[in-house]
Amino acid sequence: MNKKKRIAILFAVIIVAVGIIIAVASHQKKEMDFDEFADCFEKSVEEVLGEDVRKVSKTELAATLTYGDQNDKDNNICYRILKTTFYEGGPEEITGLHTEVLRVLSPIDSMDSCEEMMIQDWPGALYKKDDTAFLCWTYSPEVTYVLEYTPSKIDDSEIIKMAESTEPVK
Numbered sequence: 274m275n276k277k278k279r280i281a282i283l284f285a286v287i288i289v290a291v292g293i294i295i296a297v298a299s300h301q302k303k304e305m306d307f308d309e310f311a312d313c314f315e316k317s318v319e320e321v322l323g324e325d326v327r328k329v330s331k332t333e334l335a336a337t338l339t340y341g342d343q344n345d346k347d348n349n350i351c352y353r354i355l356k357t358t359f360y361e362g363g364p365e366e367i368t369g370l371h372t373e374v375l376r377v378l379s380p381i382d383s384m385d386s387c388e389e390m391m392i393q394d395w396p397g398a399l400y401k402k403d404d405t406a407f408l409c410w411t412y413s414p415e416v417t418y419v420l421e422y423t424p425s426k427i428d429d430s431e432i433i434k435m436a437e438s439t440e441p442v443k
Contacts, residue, residue: 275416276339282397286303294340295417305411311408314403314437329359329360330357330359330360330361330418331357331358331360332356332357332358332373332374333355333356333358333377334353334354334377335355336353336356337350337351337352338351338353338355339351339352339398340352346428347423347426348423348426349422349423350418350420350421350422350427350435351420351421351422351434352419352420353378353418353419353421354417354418355374355377355416355417355418355419356415356416357371357374357414357417358415359413359414359415364413364414364415367411368410369396369419370389370396370397370398370409370410370411370417371411371414374417375400375407375409375417378407378421379400379402379407381400383402384400384401384402384407385401385403386399386400386401387399387400387401390404390433391442392410392433392437392439393413393437395410395411396410396411397410397436398407398410399429400432401424403404404423404424404425405421405422405423406422406424406429406432406440407419408420408422408429408432408433408436410436416437418433420435420436
């Protein structure tokens with residue numbers, strides 16, 4: 274093969290490769306945010322399972338407040354508020370710590386330890402996994418609070434004092 278044919282073939286291969294890359298890049302789906310995904314998933318479930326399936330409850334992260342030092346992220350405390358809306362079934366079925374809602378944040382079944390306790394008059398538990406701890410308590414079936422922190426940086430007793438100092442909003 275002469276030099277001109279090799280250059281022409283190489284040029285054609287490069288053009289085809291660039292075209293494929295552009296086509297793949299332009300056809301990639303945009304990333305869905307969580308709300309879009311949840312709505313799409315809910316519609317799919319209803320289509321597959323039919324009208325006999327009903328939404329029982331929905332738990333969402335209502336707020337996250339972060340206390341601490343921007344320069345030392347391990348020294349931060351994340352105060353999370355989880356809210357549950359009951360559609361069918363009722364909140365009266367929830368007694369004690371509402372552990373199902375905690376799955377929104379982390380799979381509690383995989384925790385290294387769990388110490389049950391009371392935070393004021395509310396049922397709670399201190400879960401630990403590696404060097405992360407979650408102090409959780411259920412104020413009402415609709416509201417659960419979680420303090421997430423690093424126990425090697427902040428003593429458990431300080432976090433429990435923080436939780437004990439909370440007052441319900443009236």
